[in-house]
Amino acid sequence: LAYDWIYAVTKIEFDRKIKIRNGVINMCEAIIQMQNSSRNEGFKIGNNEGIQIGKTEGIRIGEMRGKTKGIEIVRNQELRKIAVKLLVSGFSREDVANFLRDFKHLS
Known part of the structure; x- marks a missing residue:
């Protein structure tokens, strides 16, 4: 039952990122790959936010x-x-x- 629920909720994630061996999903491998995927996504988001903050700060400094x-x-x-x-x-x-x-000197 838990497997069916996990599979239903994350089917797209599993289909895209998880290797299936003889029809059986290696759950450890699934967890590791999903963590790596989340880490990479977090890195991309952080990188984009950092670039945006840098641009905004640069504009402020330039204006000043x-x-x-x-x-x-x-x-x-x-x-x-x-x-x-x-x-x-x-x-x-x-x-x-x-x-x-x-x-x-006064100013």
Whole structure:
């Protein structure tokens, strides 16, 4: 009865993956092959999840680096504008350089 139930529930699994010898299924071999099949399936699922997590994390890191780089570029452009205005206002190059150096240390 147990054999009939197992066979009915897992017939497709047995037919695909289990060797049948003279019409008798070697249950130890069946269990080992099913465990290997489950392990392989688990590996595939884990591998796919790992790839997906890696892609998502990579996109996040890329976005953060892009934002940071964009902020730096804008900030540097603003500092250049300020430096030009200071020079036009009559400040010496040395004073402007000191101001920019001090400003970068503050931020």
